[in-house]
Amino acid sequence: MNIIKVKDYEALSEVAANIIIEAVKSKPEISLGLATGGSPVQLYANLVKDHKENKTSYAGVSTYNLDEYIGLDPSHEQSYNTFMKNNLFNHVDINLANVHLPNGNTSDHEAEAKRFEELVANTTIDLQLLGIGTNGHIGFNEPGSSFDGKTAVVDLVQETIESNARYFEGNEDLVPTQAISMGVGTIMRAKAILLIASGKNKAEAIKWLVEGEVSEDLPASALRNHPNVTIVLDEDAASLLQ
Ligand code: PGA
Numbered sequence: 001m002n003i004i005k006v007k008d009y010e011a012l013s014e015v016a017a018n019i020i021i022e023a024v025k026s027k028p029e030i031s032l033g034l035a036t037g038g039s040p041v042q043l044y045a046n047l048v049k050d051h052k053e054n055k056t057s058y059a060g061v062s063t064y065n066l067d068e069y070i071g072l073d074p075s076h077e078q079s080y081n082t083f084m085k086n087n088l089f090n091h092v093d094i095n096l097a098n099v100h101l102p103n104g105n106t107s108d109h110e111a112e113a114k115r116f117e118e119l120v121a122n123t124t125i126d127l128q129l130l131g132i133g134t135n136g137h138i139g140f141n142e143p144g145s146s147f148d149g150k151t152a153v154v155d156l157v158q159e160t161i162e163s164n165a166r167y168f169e170g171n172e173d174l175v176p177t178q179a180i181s182m183g184v185g186t187i188m189r190a191k192a193i194l195l196i197a198s199g200k201n202k203a204e205a206i207k208w209l210v211e212g213e214v215s216e217d218l219p220a221s222a223l224r225n226h227p228n229v230t231i232v233l234d235e236d237a238a239s240l241l242q
Contacts, residue, residue: 001223002230003210005238009198013042016129016196016232021050023127023192029060033128034138035189036065036080039196040129044087051092058094064120064137065101066130067181070153073105077109078167082152102151102180109153113180117151120186128190132197136158136205136218140181147222186220192228195220197237206233207240 006012020043034040050056058065065080074081081101089099102116130138135157140147142157156164162173168174187193197206205220210231214221223229233241 001210003238004093004230004232004234006234008234009012010043012196012198012232013040013236015047016194017043017046017050019230020127020129023143024056024058024061027126028057029062030126031062031064031123033125033130033182033190034063034065034084035129035131036067037085037131039086039131039198043129043196047088048091057148058092058155061094062098062123063094063100064123064125064182065099066128066187067179068102069176070104070109070178070180071176073191074101074103079104104129104176104180109178109180112216113151116180116182117186120151120182120189125190127192127194128154128187130187130193130195130203130220131206132159132195132209132220134163134205136208136220136222138184138187138195138220140179141184141187141219143217143219145184145216145219146184147188147216147219147225151180151186152184154179182221187203188222188226193223193226193230195223195229195230195231196233198234200236202237203240206231206237209230210241 068080072079103112106112140154158239161172164175165172208218211222214224
């Protein structure tokens with residue numbers, strides 16, 4: 001694993017955005033795996049800024065998002081579909097026909113998970129962006145998830161619901177309890193992985209990911225078995241590393 005430590009969230013967002021920008025420039029038809037959450041917000045803002053200033057084009061880029069809440073229509077303001085439009089897709093020249101997220105509002109969630117897994121299986125994700133949960137989840141693969149897991153309907157654990165309540169008026173009762181998420185096995189098929197983590201609340205998970213036991217109890221530790229992983233950390237997230 002290539003570990004890059006930087007001072008703060010600003011620096012992390014710049015370094016990680018530059019990795020994606022260089023990847024897009026070197027392969028204009030790149031297939032990107034994308035993530036939502038607080039961690040990549042400034043990174044996406046940097047991609048938009050670079051697109052406007054330097055004309056980096058996304059016209060040939062395809063994207064596949066990690067996950068989506070079950071029970072929220074794609075147009076819901078807290079859906080990950082809306083997040084991606086607000087933070088990236090609406091501000092660059094990407095073709096919306098080439099962006100892919102699971103749909104959390106179909107009549108058959110299992111069938112939708114299968115459809116999405118097949119879609120991802122039929123492509124090669126060149127670069128997968130990941131955040132990490134305070135409990136070490138990647139996507140919505142909570143502790144105990146199989147390292148071989150495929151895209152599936154998953155239950156969110158209480159820690160994740162509490163952590164995401166900030167986007168739902170601080171009200172845990174409004175947070176969906178299930179999601180459709182790429183599995184750890186789906187994620188591991190990406191050619192390269194870029195994980196970003198910022199803040200003291202991520203330090204324990206990062207310590208385990210980098211120095212601890214490879215175990216399904218910390219889903220992110222699967223990445224230790226992946227040949228091409230870059231982790232960008234700010235000082236707080238790296239603060240417990242030896
Ligand atoms: P965050 O979430 O970026 O909002 O901290 C990361 C995650 O839960 O994977």
